Structures are given as structure tokens and as C-alpha cells.
Amino acid sequence: MTRKELVVSALENGTVLDHIPAENVYKALDLLGLKDIESQITIGINLTSKAQGRKGIIKIADRFFEDEELGKLALIAPKATVNIIRDFKVVEKKKLETPAEVIGIAKCRNPKCVTNHQPIRTWFKTVVSGDEISLKCHYCEKNTDIRHAF
Amino acid sequence: MAKSLISIRDFTKEEILHVLETAREFEQNREQKFLEGKVIASLFFEPSTRTRLSFETAINRLGAKVIGFSDASNTSQSKGETLKDTIKMVNNYVDMIVMRHPLEGSSRYASEVATVPVVNAGDGANQHPSQTLLDLYSILQTQGRLEGLTINMVGDLKYGRTTHSLLQAMSHFNPRFIFTAPEELKMPKEYKDFLDAKGIEYIETTSLDEYLNDCDILYMTRVQQERFTDLMEYERVKDVYTLNASMLGSVKDNMKILHPLPRVTEIDQDVDETPYAYYFKQAENGLYVRMAIISYLLGYR
Numbered sequence: 001m002t003r004k005e006l007v008v009s010a011l012e013n014g015t016v017l018d019h020i021p022a023e024n025v026y027k028a029l030d031l032l033g034l035k036d037i038e039s040q041i042t043i044g045i046n047l048t049s050k051a052q053g054r055k056g057i058i059k060i061a062d063r064f065f066e067d068e069e070l071g072k073l074a075l076i077a078p079k080a081t082v083n084i085i086r087d088f089k090v091v092e093k094k095k096l097e098t099p100a101e102v103i104g105i106a107k108c109r110n111p112k113c114v115t116n117h118q119p120i121r122t123w124f125k126t127v128v129s130g131d132e133i134s135l136k137c138h139y140c141e142k143n144t145d146i147r148h149a150f
Numbered sequence: 151m152a153k154s155l156i157s158i159r160d161f162t163k164e165e166i167l168h169v170l171e172t173a174r175e176f177e178q179n180r181e182q183k184f185l186e187g188k189v190i191a192s193l194f195f196e197p198s199t200r201t202r203l204s205f206e207t208a209i210n211r212l213g214a215k216v217i218g219f220s221d222a223s224n225t226s227q228s229k230g231e232t233l234k235d236t237i238k239m240v241n242n243y244v245d246m247i248v249m250r251h252p253l254e255g256s257s258r259y260a261s262e263v264a265t266v267p268v269v270n271a272g273d274g275a276n277q278h279p280s281q282t283l284l285d286l287y288s289i290l291q292t293q294g295r296l297e298g299l300t301i302n303m304v305g306d307l308k309y310g311r312t313t314h315s316l317l318q319a320m321s322h323f324n325p326r327f328i329f330t331a332p333e334e335l336k337m338p339k340e341y342k343d344f345l346d347a348k349g350i351e352y353i354e355t356t357s358l359d360e361y362l363n364d365c366d367i368l369y370m371t372r373v374q375q376e377r378f379t380d381l382m383e384y385e386r387v388k389d390v391y392t393l394n395a396s397m398l399g400s401v402k403d404n405m406k407i408l409h410p411l412p413r414v415t416e417i418d419q420d421v422d423e424t425p426y427a428y429y430f431k432q433a434e435n436g437l438y439v440r441m442a443i444i445s446y447l448l449g450y451r
Contacts, residue, residue: 118234139254140274141157
């Protein structure tokens with residue numbers, strides 16, 4: 001039994017995204033475009049974490065991410081860790097960096113914002129204040145809490 | 151992309167002062183037709199008679215011609231044309247676009263689509279920078295300076311975009327603020343954070359009487375029904391402050407009352423005859439300031 005579990009969780013080549021807030025695992029899959037890919041993905045939700053209480057983990061086989069893609073993850077999981085696996089070994093650990101701008105992926109929460117009425121690509125500046133991240137809309141100049149932007 | 155005026159923050163302190171200086175020149179001589187041969191579009195996707203007439207008069211007094219509309223209901227926007235296509239089309243015809251639109255951020259977007267300068271004449275509850283510049287001009291004209299003044303803002307400080315923009319613009323000039331508003335309409339936290347970060351002092355009160363005698367400028371605003379999504383909230387606060395002449399007995403001699411107009415009940419008519427009333431002259435100043443904005447953006451001043 002133990003051996004079989006290992007087969008499921010061990011990754012030969014790929015990426016392990018750890019310490020994602022449990023409630024944001026589905027959002028993370030969405031933001032990273034992992035919903036429609038063919039590679040093997042292992043997902044853990046509500047795993048026990050000393051630091052976070054409940055955490056989530058995503059293991060993706062044969063997939064490596066650009067820094068720009070990981071920037072998106074930083075918005076909803078600023079404390080996530082990224083482990084790059086090659087030949088069953090962790091060859092690199094990356095820290096996430098919050099991007100200065102978020103273009104084309106988030107939604108402005110202001111119902112009167114022009115981006116919600118015209119076919120316009122959204123564009124935000126990231127505003128970090130302590131642990132809180134919000135997005136300031138380039139167009140209507142209103143702030144959207146990151147928890148409501150995706 | 152040409153230099154546009156979308157948000158008051160698009161102008162540096164130097165540009166603000168330059169426009170105010172230029173406005174003074176137009177106040178002394180408003181017959182200066184150096185834009186003869188130019189065509190300027192005045193696109194009002196929602197009606198605003200006061201702002202539109204002021205801009206169109208400014209354009210005419212500078213000698214340029216105006217094209218445009220005062221209401222989007224009989225334009226191709228009502229047929230479903232995108233804002234982008236409307237702006238692209240108009241952009242081919244004119245030297246500048248003045249635009250008002252009910253959606254917030256629409257003018258910024260238009261300035262990115264257009265190659266000619268765009269002047270935001272109001273985008274929903276967001277920005278209305280020509281109003282801010284005429285407020286600054288009126289403060290400068292009545293006080294002889296912009297530095298170190300105490301501004302008491304009264305009324306709807308939550309939804310009132312004029313107060314938000316004026317606060318941002320005045321932050322260049324070492325001011326002190328008094329925010330007089332009911333609990334429901336207090337100055338939003340993001341603007342207070344902005345002042346805190348700049349080390350600018352402010353006091354909040356719900357009483358109009360409390361700091362009336364301490365200010366150089368009393369900036370009154372109307373509680374605008376159209377900005378409320380909750381009508382009950384509007385009913386509770388709509389008549390919360392009424393200024394009348396009997397309240398002005400001990401105010402500072404230099405104190406002036408500004409109001410972006412139209413007023414409803416917040417300033418009694420008996421205030422009009424006092425030496426403190428400046429709101430009608432303030433509206434007239436809008437003409438000179440808009441002439442200055444247009445001349446500056448087109449590179450003539």
C-alpha cells in the first residue's frame with residue numbers, strides 16, 4: 001500500500017507548487033491554465049501544515065512555468081513555494097514575486113468600470129499593503145481586493 | 151500618443167501652475183482666436199449642459215470649430231457600436247476630443263485609442279480634471295496663493311469626485327483639510343491614507359458649525375442622488391447641511407465659499423449676497439481654465 005501511494009505522489013520531472021492556501025487551489029489551477037492540459041496532475045487540498053493550518057499542493061508532471069506565470073500565482077498564494085523536479089530530485093526552488101502589473105486576467109469589481117461594458121483587456125497595478133494585496137484599475141482608478149478579482 | 155488630460159494626477163505641479171497662469175491671461179483677454187482652422191470634437195455620451203457649454207464656449211472663443219453630440223441616444227453607440235470604433239472614427243476628423251461618458255475609465259481608454267489629445271469632461275464618478283483646475287484657479291484668485299491654506303470640504307465626501315480630485319491636486323501645496331460629512335458619507339479611507347503618506351493634516355467632523363470659522367475655503371458639495379445605489383441612504387442624508395448667512399458672522403475675512411454647482415438646498419440664497427459667496431464667479435472661471443487646458447494640450451501655450 002505504501003509503495004503504491006509513492007507511485008502516485010513521486011514526480012519524475014515536473015513542478016510541485018506547495019503551500020497554496022487550501023481555498024485557492026482551484027483558482028490556482030485556473031490561473032495557471034492547468035484545467036485543460038493532458039499531463040498527470042496530483043492535487044492535495046486541506047493537507048495539514050504547521051505554518052498555515054490547512055494548505056493545498058499541486059504536482060504537475062512534465063510542466064515547468066515561466067516567471068510571468070508564477071507571478072499570477074503570487075497574487076492568490078503569496079507564500080507558495082515552487083519546486084522544480086528533474087529525475088525525481090528537487091533541482092531548483094523558486095520564490096514567488098508579486099508582479100507590479102496584472103494584465104488581461106483579473107476582473108474589476110467596479111460595476112461602472114468601462115472594462116465591464118466594452119471589450120477591453122483589463123489592466124491593474126498591484127498595491128501591496130502589509131499582507132493585503134489589491135489591484136488598482138488602470139481605467140477607473142478603483143481598487144479591487146485580490147480575493148474578488150478572479 | 152498625444153498629451154491628454156484624463157485625471158488630475160496626469161499633470162505635474164508645474165503643469166498645474168502653468169495652466170492656472172495661462173487661464174489668468176485668458177481672463178484678461180478672452181478674444182484670442184489662435185485656433186482658427188482647428189476642429190474639436192465635443193462628445194457628450196451623457197448630458198451635462200453646464201460643462202458642455204463651458205467647453206464649447208472655450209473652443210469658440212479660441213476660434214476653433216466644434217463638432218459632436220450632447221446625448222448618446224441618437225448616435226451609433228445606441229446601435230451597439232463600441233466606444234473604440236466611435237473614437238477611432240472621430241479621431242480621423244478632429245484635432246482634439248473633449249468627452250464625457252457615464253462609464254468610469256472610458257476617457258482613459260479613449261486616450262489610448264485616439265492619436266489626438268483627449269480631455270476628460272467627466273467619466274462617471276471617477277475624474278473631472280477641468281473642474282479641479284477651475285477650483286484651484288478660484289482658490290488662487292481669491293486667496294492670492296495656493297500654499298498653506300485650510301480647506302473645509304462639506305457634504306458628500308464619499309461619492310463626490312470633485313472633493314477627491316481637489317484633495318489630490320491641493321496635496322502639492324501643503325494644505326490642511328477639514329472634512330465635514332455625515333457618517334454615511336465620510337471621506338474614503340484610501341484618500342485619508344494618501345494624505346497620511348504625504349504627512350498632510352486633516353480633521354473629520356459631522357458638524358458644519360464646528361470648524362466654519364477656521365477655514366480659508368469652504369468647499370460645499372451637493373449630495374448627488376445619481377451616485378447612490380441605496381436610495382434609503384440618500385433619503386437619510388440628502389438635506390444634512392444647509393449653510394445660511396446667519397452662520398457666517400465670525401468666519402475669516404478672506405474666507406470664500408466654493409461649490410461645483412448646481413446647488414440644491416445646501417447653500418441658502420441669502421448667502422449669495424454676502425462677500426463670501428464665490429460660486430458664480432467660480433463657474434465663470436471654468437471658461438478661462440478650459441481655454442487654458444485646450445491651448446496647452448495643443449501646444450499653443
